[in-house]
Amino acid sequence: MPDPIGPASSEGPPGRPQRAPGTLRIGSIAGIDVLVTSSWFIVALLISLTFAPRIEDAEPGLGFWKYVAGFVFAVVLYLSVLLHEASHAVVAQRLGYGVNSITLHFLGGMTEIDGQSRRPRHEFWIAVVGPLTSIAVGAGAAALWFVVPDGLVRLALQGLAGANLIIGVLNLVPGLPLDGGRVLKAAVWGASGNQHRGSIVAGWGGRITALALLAWPLVMEPLTGQQPTVLDLVLVFILGLFLWTGATAAMAHARIRQRLPALVARPLARRTLTVPEDLPLAEAVRRAQEAQAGSIVTVAADGSPAGIVSEAAVTAMPAERRPWVAVSAVARRLEQGLTLPATVAGEDLILAISRRPAEEYLLVEADGTIYGVLSTADVDRAFRDNARR
Incomplete structure (x- = not known):
């Protein structure tokens, strides 16, 4: 079950699966294919356009090159996303699971792991390592920001630190399909002995998170003094819809799996x-x-x-x-x-x-x-x- 940045379980064929349409293989990590979807190029362009004015302020007179620098920042940002996903993949491999691919897409990344977790502690460690990696990258970038002189590198470190700290913290929110939802699932599974109950509880956590996110534009101005922009509304809607549908799918899959033991x-x-x-x-x-x-x-x-x-x-x-x-x-x-x-x-x-x-x-x-x-x-x-x- 994929999340904006996190692992996903797979029931596909063993070995190296066929690439999904619209994906491009850019390399491999520990024998795992790294794929990029066509939507990544759209978000890279958006990041380049959004970041260009700040680059112009830091280095006036760059002209067209400010957009090139913005695109380079998008690549660096997604390399940190790749580190997040690679941590999921490496831990899963160490615990004996097959990993089919790592995919970078519009909302972040997804690690396709073959099969469901066999134990609560496996679920916990595979899930939690991703946000911890992002927080570590964000903290490292923030530390370097204090020692690097003003300029493009310092600006990039500032953006990298902020993005990774936000990614790491938000992914720890206890609701599927976020990593934090899988951590909650592992906790409920370990306490109750029922994996499917853990999925349903974490799914409700994801639904509540989606509703809270959709309500954010309503309370944004009273809390922050700023009115939500059209871009804020679009992003909130996309992320809220993604969380709600992902949580609902996880709950449906859990209910189906509850019936599987009767199949002999x-x-x-x-x-x-x-x-x-x-x-x-x-x-x-x-x-x-x-x-x-x-x-x-x-x-x-x-x-x-x-x-x-x-x-x-x-x-x-x-x-x-x-x-x-x-x-x-x-x-x-x-x-x-x-x-x-x-x-x-x-x-x-x-x-x-x-x-x-x-x-x-x-x-x-x-x-x-x-x-x-x-x-x-x-x-x-x-x-x-x-x-x-």
């Missing part, structure tokens, strides 16, 4: 008949019907599983052709990810299916013997039935 692969498996790869399809279907088997698995000459016969392919094959077609012609080869342990259940089952989408999966016991075939349609049906209860 073993009782959903179809009884399976094993046949040689070169057996005629008509004979394989006859044997399956005789054995009242709901699936057919082909085996190689050495007896090892080779493929799962596709029910859709069998149905599409005309009956008059089945005696002349080998059963292997309508079987999907057992590639990596299509063989699952018979004990797989809950979120592990959903993760396995989402990583390697297919219509059927072979379930095997710990000793490698075939237990049965799991159909995705049966899993979907069981999930819907659990949702109605």
Whole structure:
């Protein structure tokens, strides 16, 4: 669940995923792809235009170069955002999680971590390290500001210090999808033993934060003596909407995950008949019907599983052709990810299916013997039935 600057969990395929449309790879950190979205160039331009008058005051006569200096400041600012995200990624890797990518975007950054946290303390450390990194960068820039003479460098340090201190403090606000929301989630999870309760509590924290942010323009003038500008209103609306939708999505995902433990692969498996790869399809279907088997698995000459016969392919094959077609012609080869342990259940089952989408999966016991075939349609049906209860 992404936040303006913070980690996000992922249920995508393992290894190096395909880049999302509109992203550009600019390098890697610890083997993790660093991506930039097209929206980053828009915000970099806005920062350049906004910062240009202050640059002109600090260094008069720069002309067009003041905008170049503003763009350089935007790059430096987002390098500090990259440090924030890299800290999430490195800690996640140290704790044994895969990290797919780091993406810099309009609202900051996102670290895509493979899977959900397994323990409350993992959730805590992965989340809290980002804001602490930003605060450390901000404090370091502020310290240098006192020893650097007047000029562009001092101005950049001032902006870098202010931005990072604000980013660090705001990200500690206890509401999802902010880092502070994940810290709150870890605290509630650790105290109650229920991860999903932690997500729901932190989601409500995010909703309250969104409402408080949307109300800020109403109290800005009485508290600060300044009227909100159009830019203030736009930014408040964008950030408030982002927080509300992110918190709501996190709560919805938590409620879904509460139902996942009821999903167990073993009782959903179809009884399976094993046949040689070169057996005629008509004979394989006859044997399956005789054995009242709901699936057919082909085996190689050495007896090892080779493929799962596709029910859709069998149905599409005309009956008059089945005696002349080998059963292997309508079987999907057992590639990596299509063989699952018979004990797989809950979120592990959903993760396995989402990583390697297919219509059927072979379930095997710990000793490698075939237990049965799991159909995705049966899993979907069981999930819907659990949702109605």
